Amino acid sequence: MIHVITNKAASFKTLFPKSTNFTDAEISKHSPEAGDFSYFDISGFSAAEIKTAVTKIKKSCKDSLWGVIDSKGIVKDTAQLFFDGASDYIGSSFIKETETIDNKRLKEAASWRRDSAVTAAAANAAKIETNGEASGFLKSGIKLPAASAFPGWKKIETGKTMPFYFLYCSLQGKVPLDSRLGDKVIAQIHQKFAALLSSSFKEADGLLWVDTGKDFLFLLPPRIKSAEAAIKTCISMIAAAPLSVMEIFGITIPASYIFALHYGSISYKPPGKTGTVVSDAVNSIFHLGAKKSEPGRLTVSAAIPDVSIPKQLWDLFIPNGEYEGNKIWHTKKFNYAKAWM
Numbered sequence: 001m002i003h004v005i006t007n008k009a010a011s012f013k014t015l016f017p018k019s020t021n022f023t024d025a026e027i028s029k030h031s032p033e034a035g036d037f038s039y040f041d042i043s044g045f046s047a048a049e050i051k052t053a054v055t056k057i058k059k060s061c062k063d064s065l066w067g068v069i070d071s072k073g074i075v076k077d078t079a080q081l082f083f084d085g086a087s088d089y090i091g092s093s094f095i096k097e098t099e100t101i102d103n104k105r106l107k108e109a110a111s112w113r114r115d116s117a118v119t120a121a122a123a124n125a126a127k128i129e130t131n132g133e134a135s136g137f138l139k140s141g142i143k144l145p146a147a148s149a150f151p152g153w154k155k156i157e158t159g160k161t162m163p164f165y166f167l168y169c170s171l172q173g174k175v176p177l178d179s180r181l182g183d184k185v186i187a188q189i190h191q192k193f194a195a196l197l198s199s200s201f202k203e204a205d206g207l208l209w210v211d212t213g214k215d216f217l218f219l220l221p222p223r224i225k226s227a228e229a230a231i232k233t234c235i236s237m238i239a240a241a242p243l244s245v246m247e248i249f250g251i252t253i254p255a256s257y258i259f260a261l262h263y264g265s266i267s268y269k270p271p272g273k274t275g276t277v278v279s280d281a282v283n284s285i286f287h288l289g290a291k292k293s294e295p296g297r298l299t300v301s302a303a304i305p306d307v308s309i310p311k312q313l314w315d316l317f318i319p320n321g322e323y324e325g326n327k328i329w330h331t332k333k334f335n336y337a338k339a340w341m
Helices: 047-060 078-083 092-097 103-125 183-200 224-239 241-249 280-292 311-316
Strands: 002-005 021-023 037-041 065-070 088-091 161-173 207-211 216-220 255-267 297-301 317-323 326-331
Touching: 037 047, 037 088, 037 103, 065 103, 078 088, 078 183, 078 224, 078 241, 088 092, 088 103, 088 241, 161 183, 161 224, 161 280, 183 207, 183 216, 183 241, 216 224, 216 280, 224 241, 224 255, 224 297, 224 311, 241 255, 255 280, 280 297, 280 317, 280 326, 297 317, 311 317
Parallel strands: 002 021, 002 037, 037 065, 065 088, 255 297
Antiparallel strands: 161 216, 161 255, 207 216, 297 326, 317 326
16 A cells, blocks of 8 residues: 655645555554555655654654655755665655656665665674684774874864875766766766765764865764764665665766775865875775775775774675785675666
8 A cells, every 4th residue: 555644635646546545644643554655745844844754754664665755855865864764755856757656666666675674684683703803804903093082173283193084985877977967967966966975974973075076085083983884874875876866966877876995194184275185095095996996885995993894794795805905895786676787
């Protein structure tokens, strides 16, 4: 059964199948059965109300699928909805350009969420009995400094030399995006990507440090919680890529995110004043990200501290040889209901 929770049923009746159940019941009182698919109309909500609504939706639909109708384009970070468990997002452009939501879309959304849940459950359940001894996974011997060593981005002094995590980010299509899209569209996509990354890596306390116009480099504090938060965000974004790149960037050809993580020391300079930073660590992360990493994967260098990746996620990583003297690993490819990358 498909449910649409809205007080404007007339606006969406032609969009959904005839058998759809329309109701204006409160979210907290909605009780779908396993196998149902519920869509919630948040078109008149504020940002704060959306956050509250999602909390209620997750509770009401804990055993069933759900999506969001955003006919006014209020949601700025649609990827976050998928991180929260959404299976579909019906945005303003989709509503304007689509006559009906067919069974094919519903089945693909349901299949994608099911496959993502299975992958996440497998990762969380994975136990590495050897604790990495046999594989040598993350046995760099590198230790993180004391938490007090990092004073915060507002207090760190220009010219201070200290270690950081370096996170490379880019968006790449199965074919080069600039060969299919105009310069103006590419520039708009780049701006939206910058906003999405800055929002997504807030929990990791990530600092957008370098914007080359094609890719980005974030600095992360040398703290385990920053590394863990960033890694989990990268994996979540990759899992949601087939839907998020279409809804956020309007890209209709296969595309996904490239992430690469490295660690090293630099003489700190604030964003916009980096100039030509001379650092082996900076050179290494750009080379690793641009030359060795692949779309739809997070690549990590053996030069990161041993505690960087939570053990419950180790099973997601597989060896990918060596690059510039360091062993590297990258995440396994996600399998989607429909071939993507």
